[in-house]
Amino acid sequence: MKTTYAFSSPAKINRFLHITNRREDGYHELETVFQFLDFSDNLTFTPRDDDQITLTPNIPGVPLVDNLIYRAAQSLKNRAPSTIIQPLGVDISLDKKLPMGGGLGGGSSNAATTLLALNRIWNLGFELETLANIGLALGADVPIFVHGHSAFAQGVGEIITPVDIDCPVFLITVPSCHISTASIFQHPNLPRCTAKLTKQQRMKMDLRTCHNDCENLVANLYPEVAKLMAWLLEYAPSRLTGTGGCIFSSFDSVEEARKVQSKLPPNVRSFIARGLNSSPVLAELEQVS
Ligand SMILES: C[C@](O)(CO)[C@H](O)COP(=O)(O)OP(=O)(O)OC[C@H]1O[C@@H](n2ccc(N)nc2=O)[C@H](O)[C@@H]1O
Numbered sequence: 001m002k003t004t005y006a007f008s009s010p011a012k013i014n015r016f017l018h019i020t021n022r023r024e025d026g027y028h029e030l031e032t033v034f035q036f037l038d039f040s041d042n043l044t045f046t047p048r049d050d051d052q053i054t055l056t057p058n059i060p061g062v063p064l065v066d067n068l069i070y071r072a073a074q075s076l077k078n079r080a081p082s083t084i085i086q087p088l089g090v091d092i093s094l095d096k097k098l099p100m101g102g103g104l105g106g107g108s109s110n111a112a113t114t115l116l117a118l119n120r121i122w123n124l125g126f127e128l129e130t131l132a133n134i135g136l137a138l139g140a141d142v143p144i145f146v147h148g149h150s151a152f153a154q155g156v157g158e159i160i161t162p163v164d165i166d167c168p169v170f171l172i173t174v175p176s177c178h179i180s181t182a183s184i185f186q187h188p189n190l191p192r193c194t195a196k197l198t199k200q201q202r203m204k205m206d207l208r209t210c211h212n213d214c215e216n217l218v219a220n221l222y223p224e225v226a227k228l229m230a231w232l233l234e235y236a237p238s239r240l241t242g243t244g245g246c247i248f249s250s251f252d253s254v255e256e257a258r259k260v261q262s263k264l265p266p267n268v269r270s271f272i273a274r275g276l277n278s279s280p281v282l283a284e285l286e287q288v289s
């Protein structure tokens with residue numbers, strides 16, 4: 001009887017996102033605070049007797065070789081120490097709940113969960129830092145999911161300082177438009193020179209005085225996002241996550257969030273989730289001996 005291991009793959013939000021510089025290689029330097037949500041995709045891993053890696057079901061429009069779960073598993077396998085003699089094969093299943101391309105980091109989160117889970121299941125013994133480095137080649141947000149704690153991030157997101165922040169209840173709204181991260185970062189009208197936070201501001205970390213540099217551009221390009229944002233701001237503090245288009249609105253209680261959710265225009269997808277300072281994957285890893 002084979003063991004199947006179940007792991008979560010949580011969403012993240014960027015509580016703020018300042019763009020401070022554009023590097024020579026075209027990538028942007030950011031300052032952001034990441035927070036996880038108690039809303040996740042579910043992944044299972046069943047080790048195989050051979051060295052095949054399978055993934056079901058397929059994500060429509062994403063070939064297997066491009067799927068970040070498959071790529072993460074392959075990257076890890078390619079780096080396995082030569083002392084490992086057991087076959088490194090696994091059947092992976094994905095229960096996708098996170099909206100894709102909405103700034104909730106689903107692909108990066110899937111990759112990070114895969115790296116963490118297979119490192120443990122295959123007994124590879126890599127340190128978190130090594131997994132984070134392997135993950136960075138897959139996506140800028142993977143390291144934060146590997147480390148698994150709310151964090152202030154700099155660089156392209158890989159220079160990470162863990163922080164403990166408030167954990168409100170969020171109403172997350174999901175506009176129907178798919179926004180490509182690359183297209184926002186390449187846009188000539190994106191503000192790219194927000195001043196870096198001073199040491200004093202970082203100590204205080206008052207999230208209300210920060211903003212998301214992508215927000216005005218995304219609102220201009222996608223009137224649906226602008227309309228939704230204006231509607232939400234009537235009820236609660238609301239901000240874009242990542243390069244959008246999901247918006248998070250903060251509340252003190254689930255009841256208050258539900259009240260506003262019930263008034264949303266009928267075509268707007270939404271869910272309610274609480275902010276977390278720790279990724280649920282950390283506790284799940286403890287369960288694997
Ligand atoms: C904006 C954030 O959502 C904040 O959490 C992330 O940094 C985006 O991370 P991601 O979706 O994993 O993005 P990647 O797949 O690494 O990059 C997609 C594309 O966005 C641009 N990109 C991304 C991150 C970054 N710091 N600067 C960039 O200019 C690059 O053109 C890149 O080709």
Ligand SMILES: Nc1ncnc2c1ncn2[C@@H]1O[C@H](COP(=O)(O)OP(=O)(O)OP(=O)(O)O)[C@@H](O)[C@H]1O
Nearest residue numbers: 067068100101102103104105106107108110181242
């Ligand atoms: N396992 C995966 N889950 C989701 N998307 C994936 C996966 N593998 C590859 N992708 C590709 O990555 C794209 C971005 O998906 P994702 O859900 O990570 O976007 P996002 O939430 O906007 O990310 P971010 O916040 O990091 O910008 C998808 O449109 C898809 O083409």
